[in-house]
Amino acid sequence: MLSILTINVQAAALARAQNLLTWLLQRDDHLVILTETSNGPGTRHLLTGLRAAGMSVAHQPSLDGDRGCAIASRIPTRPAPDLTAGISLPGRAPAVTLDTHPDVTILGLYVPSSDRAPAKLAKKRAFLTTVTDAMTRLSADDRAHLVVGGDYNVISRDHQPRYPGFQSFEYEFLDALAALKLTDVHRTLHPDVQAYSWIGRNGSGYRFDYLHAGAALVPTAVSSTYLHQPRQAKLTDHAALTACLNVTPRAVAERLTTAVPALF
Template sequence: MGVTLCTFNVNSIRSRIDLVERWLTEKREVDILCLQEIKCENGQFPVDRFEKLGYRCAINGQKRLNGVAICSKLPLTSVETEFGLDVFDRERRLIEAKVGETTILNCYIPRGGPEGEERHTYKMEFFDALTHYTEALLARDGKVLLVGDFNVALGDDDVYDREVFEGAIGFLPSEKEKMRKLLAAGLNDCYRKLHPDERAFTWWDYRSAGIWRDEGMRLDYILADDTLCAELETIEVDLWTRRRRSPTPSDHAPVVAAFRTL
């Protein structure tokens, strides 16, 4: 039986729940929904709305900021929200769970800042820790999906205009180097696996109305080990939620992948 998995930076789940609910009921069936930037504590997450749609939720929330969650119609086991590393636990940016034999790691990597500043250092440290942690997961479990908002556009095809983003946060050489090291740990960029040369974006600036000119960046990824990547059937950016005027959209669009099996 096939499994559909989505990663979606919702930019506040309480502000976006009506939109997400409409998308899931009117447009798209998703088995596993990985959310970032939920911007609420665990008790404020709209669990009841998701349960009515058949999901069970694992949440790692934070007041007003950050926060991640996995909502799944398939049983979730081995949920982890504390990792024993300050770089992971000082802000709520990571949650881990298993679906069957597959480990799902849902992350919201820091946006960062200009090189030399504290937020850039934190982003670099987060990437290093995530790479080491992923290597250990791959050695232990074999089947790993690492998904989320990585706040990095890796290649020239992942931004609408390379010159516009030259030197910008999210397109810095140091950030792209860390992303490549993460992939080299044993992961594949699922979107590029099926769409090696296609320009597609997952984030557009609210302020410039860039969605209507498709002036964006690809910041959201589904990464998979070799075994799971071989099971990938389709993957796409679903623009339905981003092109809404009401309910108010997130600045990101969901990425949805279908696997033959997990």
């Protein structure tokens, strides 16, 4: 079983990062996507602590101090540079391929937020466009074994309640994922539930954090849950999202194969 968790760490300062790391290490997720990372000491503490716990980390700090995304994995990984080539903000879109059976590629995303200022809207639009283009270039088989996850900073067209201010290109990103046969895991397992991962100061809920899986992986999804404990404990301002896929690390799969004698 492959357990994946995505959590926005809200560019944690050192004290909060220490508590976040404790929470993360109390769990046994195989793979963690950290969004809204920074170049500061809090993110360094998180990534150093995850490495010390035996996890490999993919993270590209931004030279201009922009927020980013990191992937930490207990399963051996290899880089997936062909997927991320051409993405406008590469520090916000790490990608790795897991040593699983079958191979699973993970694309983590921290989509820029926007207060509707023209420059911020342009930055967000360019990022979403180049991410969509990158996924479109993949072969159908590679997309079928792709997991995309993180903080997309968009809501769906049918989000309840409806909120004004989101632009068509923001809704179109989720449409593009569906067109590429990348399926919203939580919505598939909980079709009648409006989940929220970020709660505004006035109590309004938004679903910004997602995990999408390719066509070959959707049938393997066995669970998906929004975890509000880190938000309620003020470790971050987002709920975490976790999902389990019935996918096996290659080393385990090989041991299972060799352990069963052939019957002739």
